[in-house]
Amino acid sequence: MRLANTDETPYRFEKNRKKSLVRDVRCPNGITFSMDERWFYQADSIKCTNTRYEYDASIGRISNPSIFYQGNEAEGVPNGISLDIEDHVWVAFWGGSFVYRLDPHVSSVLEIPIPTKQPSSVIFYGSDPSYLYITSAAENAIDIGMGLDKNGRFLGGHVYRYRTPFKGRQECLADFD
Numbered sequence: 326m327r328l329a330n331t332d333e334t335p336y337r338f339e340k341n342r343k344k345s346l347v348r349d350v351r352c353p354n355g356i357t358f359s360m361d362e363r364w365f366y367q368a369d370s371i372k373c374t375n376t377r378y379e380y381d382a383s384i385g386r387i388s389n390p391s392i393f394y395q396g397n398e399a400e401g402v403p404n405g406i407s408l409d410i411e412d413h414v415w416v417a418f419w420g421g422s423f424v425y426r427l428d429p430h431v432s433s434v435l436e437i438p439i440p441t442k443q444p445s446s447v448i449f450y451g452s453d454p455s456y457l458y459i460t461s462a463a464e465n466a467i468d469i470g471m472g473l474d475k476n477g478r479f480l481g482g483h484v485y486r487y488r489t490p491f492k493g494r495q496e497c498l499a500d501f502d
Contacts, residue, residue, distance in 0.1 A: 355406030355446065357414065360494065364429065366393075366414055368403040375403050375416060377429060394427055405446025405460070409491045417444040417459060424459060426491070441472075441481035449493020457493060459485040 354368040358380060365380040365387045373396035378387035394416070396403055401421020406414055414427045422442055426435035441461040450458050461481030463472035472482035 354404045355416070357406050357408045357496065359408065359412050359429070360410060364412075366406060366408070368406050368416060370402040370404055370419065373397055373402050375406070375414065375427070393429060393431055394425075404444070405448075407447045407449060407457075407493065407496065409449065409489075409493045410454075411491060413491070415447045415457065415493075417447050419443050419445060419462075424457070424487075426489075437487060439485060441479065441483065441485075443481040445481075448496060450495075453488075454492045454494070455489050457487045457489050459487060461485070 354370050356365065356367045358365055362382040363380060365378045367376050367378070368374070369376065374392050375394040375396075376390050377393045378391075379389045380387050393414075394403070396418070398420070401418030401423065404417045404419040406416045408414055409426070412429060414429065416425045416427060417439075418425065420442060422439055422444065424437045424439060424444060424447055426437070427433075439459055439461070443462040443464060444459055445462045446460045448458050450456065461472075461483055463469055463480045463482035465474060466472050466480050466482070467475045469482065472480050474480055
């Protein structure tokens with residue numbers, strides 16, 4: 326996976342303005358909030374981390390970051406994330422061919438194998454909140470329609486639907502007029 330080596334900064338976007346939230350993030354990807362909005366979660370693909378911050382919803386401030394999951398490139402890098410109603414974080418691991426369900430204290434982990442090399446994001450969606458949708462990519466594919474690399478290996482490009490024994494929650498909608 327090619328990732329830019331930059332010091333990107335996550336921002337809070339509001340109508341007609343943006344505000345910097347954190348520094349020293351290399352490749353920010355998925356974000357989500359805990360059910361009670363006390364915690365903000367963020368994946369950094371270059372650092373292979375999932376970080377949890379305290380969140381003050383009344384002023385939109387995050388503070389006190391702590392890494393609650395440290396991965397490594399050999400297992401894949403954390404990419405898109407979502408949350409279920411039990412406050413477990415679901416993470417797609419690009420290059421790892423799986424999705425993890427992590428509790429915020431990493432005392433339990435569920436691994437779901439995905440038949441793609443590049444799972445990119447996850448979201449619970451639809452009338453049945455137990456369905457997790459998993460997007461994938463086909464970066465560097467020679468045949469983008471088939472999602473194959475030069476050696477004929479399948480990289481991805483499909484969307485998968487996986488019925489979990491857990492209930493997901495709807496993600497927040499953004500409103501930018």
